[in-house]
Amino acid sequence: MDSSSVTFVGGGPRAAMVLERITANYPHDAAPFTVHVVEPFEPGAGxxxxxxxxxxxxxxxxAQDITMFTDRSVQCAGPAREGPTLLEWCGAVLSGEITDHRITDPEIMAQVRELGPESFPTRQLQSFYLGWFYRLTVEHAASNVRVETHRATVTAVTDTELGHTVNLDSGETIASDAVVYTVGHTDSMGSNTQLTRERTAGARGGFYAPPAYTNDVDYSPVRAGDRVIVTGMGLAFIDLMVLLYEGRGGRFQISGQRVDGQPREGIRDGGPLTYVACGREPQLFVGSRRGVPYHSKITSVLSADPEPLRFITADTVNRLLEQHNTLNFHEHLWPLINQELGYHVYRELIVGHPERARMSWEEFAPAYRAASWGSNELQRLVRTAIPDSRYRVDLASIDRPFEDMFFEDPQQVQDALVRYIERDLTLRTHPDHSETQALFLALLRTYMEVGRLVPLEHLDDESQRLVPGWWHGFFSFVDSGPPAHRLQELLALHRAGFITFLGPDLEVTTAHQDAPEGTAAFRARSRAGGADVSANSWIEARLPAPTVVSSADPALHHVHSSGAGVEQNFETEDGATVSTGKLVVESTAQVVDRAGAVQPTVFAAGNFTSAWNVGAFARPHANSAPFRQCDELARTVLSALGLPVVPAS
Structure with missing residues (x-):
């Protein structure tokens, strides 16, 4: 090797962000340094x-909330390099300030022209922005940093006396001093259970789709009129809904007028949507653990100026760590999270909507801060200040809205779901309910701060399983849902008779191979009653769970088979072994091998690792956690190679 080098296994958004931070943190007068990025798809987009x-x-x-560039708000050691948000980039493309010769599609240029601050961009448009960011990073790298892009897939990484050999499916090999796994979301190899479901469905002329990325599944076997059980009501389900209905030629309209193009977000102001069928629609029967779709994105604006976090702070966490050797999420952190979110919601209600309160903020705030979460004192204070129980914060009810409910018949389920979704749209799109924006922003900041302040190694085993599971799921359910118009479309499809709701805690069973002729392949029933549906097709509308052992990505699978890395496992109280499926890494992102040794020059970052994961995109002017993480990783990689970094800013 002529110079020190690092190889990125995967070149999607996270790799692009870390690459940019490496080029920003490496001194211009230092020795030559080479970065290899291996990505079979468009680098930057992946x-x-x-x-x-x-x-x-x-x-x-x-659009206004998407950026790949650090700004002065980011509290990181490396220098900020400001650049355009996605919205600003579109404006610069239109003005000619930015020239991207790869944009030749007239439809994409139409999207660029029509994009507004509150528009929800297409993933195609985001792809152009991410690719441009990557190419700009490479172009602006100092002369002593050489970036080589390899349009290939890594099949294996092996250790050598001099570092690592990275094998590509093209037959090429790369000699590298360090390796960073940034493979992003990966598929898993099919299980025996999934194979049985596929065979059972196929034998009855049906279709089965295991958890997967919606755009990568061929849904053509789902025919017009087919009955399909769908499990999952998150973003993957919304994508499925779009592809199976509007994607096949159906359309939505208001008062007889067709709804086309962007901005689609404004359709909420025109009254209820109706769906005009194309004749190729299946019948979907949809349920999930909660039984409801993710909460929609919010359009309301805060009336009160936001305050800093009061309960999830460095001082609070340090005191907890001094008092306890290990922390339990539910016992030590969840009460603080509840009180934090309540504090900001009640501030917005009392200051922004004083007609809903019976106490001034100056009187309420110090009493609230002094009380303990769950105490009778705090409960009396909140009841006195907020007499209408609908406005009080109840995270348990938010998480499980149909808990302890039982439905007598299917129609009760439909009525309850429609009321729930209509109420959600009102709370999240009407200016009179800005308290939902306060909840959204407080949860966003709290989620990021918990990840920044609480070392994972100081959480007990139960909590380390809970964080990437339930806690991340709760955050996504409340803060990472679809645009509001997608839920309006869901209601329109329900009214048109194409989508039936099944409710919470859905259980799907597969027919036995010896079942009588005519028995449907699958049967779905809800714990809450009201739903008992049979069908020959089943789509699991959710992302694949992280896995190292069964990863379909050859590089990640080789990490396991070679012993260079290990899947995170915990032993339960009854002696059973439970796996999170994630690759074990240190807080420094260094990979831990099968023997428990930390590999000093092998790193991994992303949702497939055991570290706190805060996503690969960032909001501008918000001291976004992804920037802080990527900057820290970039400096750690350089230091691990004995290379200099620019002085901390």
Whole structure:
């Protein structure tokens, strides 16, 4: 090797962000340094954000909230390098300030022209922005940093006396001093259970789809009129809904007027949507653990100026760590999270909507801060200040809205779901309910701060399983849902008779191979009653669970088979072994091998690792956690190679 080098296994958004931080943190007068980026799809965008997908699929973030550039708000050691948000980039493309010769599709240029601050961009448009960011990073790298892009897939990484050899499916090999796994979201190899379901469905002329990325599944076997059980009501389900209905030629209209193009977000002001069928629609029967879709994105604006976090702070966490050797999420952190979120919601209610309160903020705030969560004192204070129970914060009810409910018949389920979704749309799109924006922002900041302040190694085993599971799921359910117009479309499809709700805690069973002729392949029943449906097709509308052992990604699978890495496992109180499926890494992102040794020059970052995961995208001017994480990783990688970094800013 002529110079020190690092190889990125995967070149999607996270790799692009870490690459940019490496180029920002490496001194211009230092020795030559080479960065290899191996990515079979467009570098910067990667597989999930590639251009080759339906133009109907959108991000669940507004254009004004998407950036790949650090700004002065980011509290990191490396220097900030400001640049355009996605919205600003579109403006610069239109003005000619930014020239991207790869944008030749007239439809994409139409999206660029029509994009507004509160528009939800297509994933195709985001793909162009991510690719441009990557190419700009490479172009602006100092002369002593050489970036080589390899359009290939890593099949294996092996250790050598001099470092590592990275093998590509092209037959090429790369000699590298360090390796960073940034493979992003990966598929898993099919299990025997999934194979049985596929065979059972196929034998009855049906279709089965295991958890997967919606855009990568061929749904053509789902025919017009087919009855399909769907489990999952998150973002993967919304994508499925778009592809199976509007994607096949159906359309939505208001008062007889067709709804086309962008901005689609404004349709909420025109009254209820109706769906005009194309004749190719299946019948979907949809349920999930909660039984409801993710909460929609919010359009309301805060009336009160936001305050800093009061309960999830460095001092609070340090005191907890001094008192306890290990922390339990529910016992030590969840009460603080509850009180934090309540504090900001009640501030917005009392200051922004004083007609809903019976106490001034100056009187309420010090009493609230002094009381303990769950105490009778705090409960009396909240009841006195907020007499209408609908406005009080109850995270348990938010998490499980149909807990302890039982439905007598299917119609009760439909009525309850419609009321729930209509109420959600009102709370999240009407200016009189800005308290939902306060909850959204407080949860966003709290989620990021918990990840920043609480070392995972100081959580007990139960909590380390809970964080990437339930806690991340709760955050996504409340803060990472679809645009509001997607839920309006869901209601329109329900009214048209194409989508039936099944309710919470859905259980799907597969027919036995010896079942009588005519028995449907699958049967779905809800714990809450009211739903008992049979069908020959079943789609699991959710993302694949993380896995190292069964990963379909050859590089990640080789990490396990070679012993270079290990899947995170915990032993339960009854002696059973439970796996999170994630690759074990240190807080420094260094990979831990099968023997428990930390590999000093092998790193991994992303949702497939055991570290806190805060996503690969960031909001501008918000001291976003992804920037802080990527900057820290970049400096750690350089230091691990004995290379200099620019002085901390």
């Amino acid at each position: 597989r999930i954000w590639r251009y080759d997908q339906s133009p109907l699929l959108k991000l669940n973030s507004m």
